[in-house]
Amino acid sequence: MQIGKAGAPVSHISQAYPDRVEVRGRDLTGDVMGRLSFTAYFHLLLTGHEPTEEQEYFLDVLLVAIAEHGMMPTNVAARMTLAADPGSLQGAVAAGILGCGPVILGTAEECARLLERDDPAAAVKQLRAGGQKVPGFGHPVHKPLDPRAERILDLADARGVSGTYVGRARDVRAAVEETWGRPLTMNVSMPIAAVMLDLGFPASAVKAVPILARTGGLLAHLAEEQQHPVGFLMAAHAEEAIEYERDD
């Protein structure tokens, strides 16, 4: 059965032939391998274009900023999963990625959509009036500033990349402080979104960056788990923290 309307049966990414692999119109082995970094290649795969020097520099900055942040819930879940199924590294990575939802990691795309609105600062007041959260603000550890967010903004200013969207991110920060009556921590998601938009990425691509980055962090935790397991120890502490109570 065909669910929904079928679109054009076409893909523009790559094709393997007996003697070569073509990727985005390029010969993978003759033209790409050894010439492009993985970061530049990821840009090519995702957008169809090789990055400019600034695009590659900031894609590296953003991937590095978000890849790893301590024993996050996604790392905990992945390490427990590997402890339970030690033969499947891919299963444990998948379990960790499944936690890359809006609460922990998925707000960069929402930030991008906010920054693309005509007047994001006005939107902040509407969100507040409607009892909703503003994406990209608040952090359980980093107070009063998220050092990653500040560093991204500093680098973007220093290299002349800050444009419309970094400007809007700062307007949103000011609007949040005014609306809430006190400053809230602007977390790393907002500058990720702002810099990506200023560099020409579409909003829909913004979420791909945190997911690739966190996969790198997950693989590091899982390599450590294979050598020095703590997954079941963490599971025991988690379990002990919760009391079983009979229903009334």
Place this chain on the structure above:
Amino acid sequence: MQIGKAGAPVSHISQAYPDRVEVRGRDLTGDVMGRLSFTAYFHLLLTGHEPTEEQEYFLDVLLVAIAEHGMMPTNVAARMTLAADPGSLQGAVAAGILGCGPVILGTAEECARLLERDDPAAAVKQLRAGGQKVPGFGHPVHKPLDPRAERILDLADARGVSGTYVGRARDVRAAVEETWGRPLTMNVSMPIAAVMLDLGFPASAVKAVPILARTGGLLAHLAEEQQHPVGFLMAAHAEEAIEYERDD
């Protein structure tokens, strides 16, 4: 409950503090962001050490070699999953990663374990005598050579990285040809393993590289799926290829 014996409750990867993030003993924002590429940072996360220039160069080569290879089953499964659950990019990535098993992508680690044996060429004959497969040989598309495998070996020779393990990989290729009575395609998994071992990676880290690389390819396919969906069209073709038959 504690399952198994608890080890030391320690991790060496990273820790977030209110005003900074420490990763592998370094200050993430002040020392790492803007200095290390994502590839170099992945090396640091995974191994605890910053890569040498050659390690970073070849880590890029290997990640680029394996990230994307056309409409592979993992990409098909991920695109169908996104079509069915369009709001969860992370779910579709996870579905794709779950196919990174031994048949498609997981032989690099087995290749590494073969290359670490005292006499891999002798092991080939034992495997054949026992009716078992030799990891790293055979490919459904690339014949007689896998162009990615040859390119990796050429680059390793040209840059003086080829050592014990690249030498063993070539011995294994010769032993396979002698044992089978004809050459088999040495696929990309074997040179990935050989070069990683010659660069000092442990065998257990070898599988992390294909998983990170394929996540990049999956994200590209899923970005395309969001713009130009073919997931359900592929599902319809897959379904039509199979006939339902009543049990006797």
Place this chain on the structure above:
Amino acid sequence: MQIGKAGAPVSHISQAYPDRVEVRGRDLTGDVMGRLSFTAYFHLLLTGHEPTEEQEYFLDVLLVAIAEHGMMPTNVAARMTLAADPGSLQGAVAAGILGCGPVILGTAEECARLLERDDPAAAVKQLRAGGQKVPGFGHPVHKPLDPRAERILDLADARGVSGTYVGRARDVRAAVEETWGRPLTMNVSMPIAAVMLDLGFPASAVKAVPILARTGGLLAHLAEEQQHPVGFLMAAHAEEAIEYERDD
């Protein structure tokens, strides 16, 4: 770090002790095993209460109705995943479950939320006016009726279970026909939601039923895949249906 506000550290489901397991206040081995069917036990686990006879009967009806429906995209994705990673039955099941999103399987909960509104028939007209879809209508194969939907309604009427929500489901069907100017297929999700609400389930539990049911169907497909593999054959047909085109 504590993300969000911590609630009470309590669970009401179960606890293992050295010599017994307590589940929802009952002794698992002495009181439950051999007395409750899996369907009744699932009800107990999910809601804290053992089902009435009618609740168990209809929970069986609904689970059976939705467990299996041919070579659905979720089954295709799961079978490809098992072909790629034959050692991980759990990984292939997980890949299939990840496709249980709103397009294929997740509309039962949305149907329940529609039926809980004060005047669902009026809501239909608002949805249409806003260019939105009404959950629970339309099906790629079943036309003009979904036989599973009709069978559930017939059984609910025959056993006297049809109440407020089954009535509302029929009002919604009439409102859809009036608003669209022609009848649309009411698919299986709407009666699942209506009967569950009439039986006293909360709307939030409505999605659990299709997920458990489909897990049963996935396990059947994966057992067949282990004996008679078609995963890679389907992947080949899927791939061949898509043409690679160079970017302009």
Place this chain on the structure above:
Amino acid sequence: MQIGKAGAPVSHISQAYPDRVEVRGRDLTGDVMGRLSFTAYFHLLLTGHEPTEEQEYFLDVLLVAIAEHGMMPTNVAARMTLAADPGSLQGAVAAGILGCGPVILGTAEECARLLERDDPAAAVKQLRAGGQKVPGFGHPVHKPLDPRAERILDLADARGVSGTYVGRARDVRAAVEETWGRPLTMNVSMPIAAVMLDLGFPASAVKAVPILARTGGLLAHLAEEQQHPVGFLMAAHAEEAIEYERDD
């Protein structure tokens, strides 16, 4: 590309037609819904045959025995995942299922393969001599007996279902005690395997039962998590249990 040799393009499970759904040669709506319980239907889907009364009874017993066992690592991982991505019930279920590996839940199939050997008791001594574990023995909580295991054996004896394989399970228990010089807890996996084999299930089907059962338990924990969240609280306790240490 076709990976591996293509088999017959056939499935025997089900097919949807515009006005009906056929499952294993039966009309789903006219013949199955309302007649078969979900347990009986799962048996039909998995094996192609409707169960006998004893097969259905024990399939219920086994599914109930294994569905839920307190705040297991799989439940912890699933609840953390839902906390991080509250919109995706299917993602959290998938994360939990990924932990159904050999350490926690996957030994039933290994037990079945042991029981199918000509002389399982002799195999126990070989395993011990080779420094390997015997599947189905040892439990972190249940000592000296696993009450679920004993209950399954009692029910199988009482209903006359115990045959060759339950007998072998007891021989294996005696051989383990003799070989180790002390009794080890026979856990629930061994009687699950023994009873399923005595009831005529193939060894390859044995793992499907724990996966379906645990999906039921996971859905209960996730329904509770939606109402009374503890996922991030458990993640905080897990994180606090682990000390970050700088590499030397």
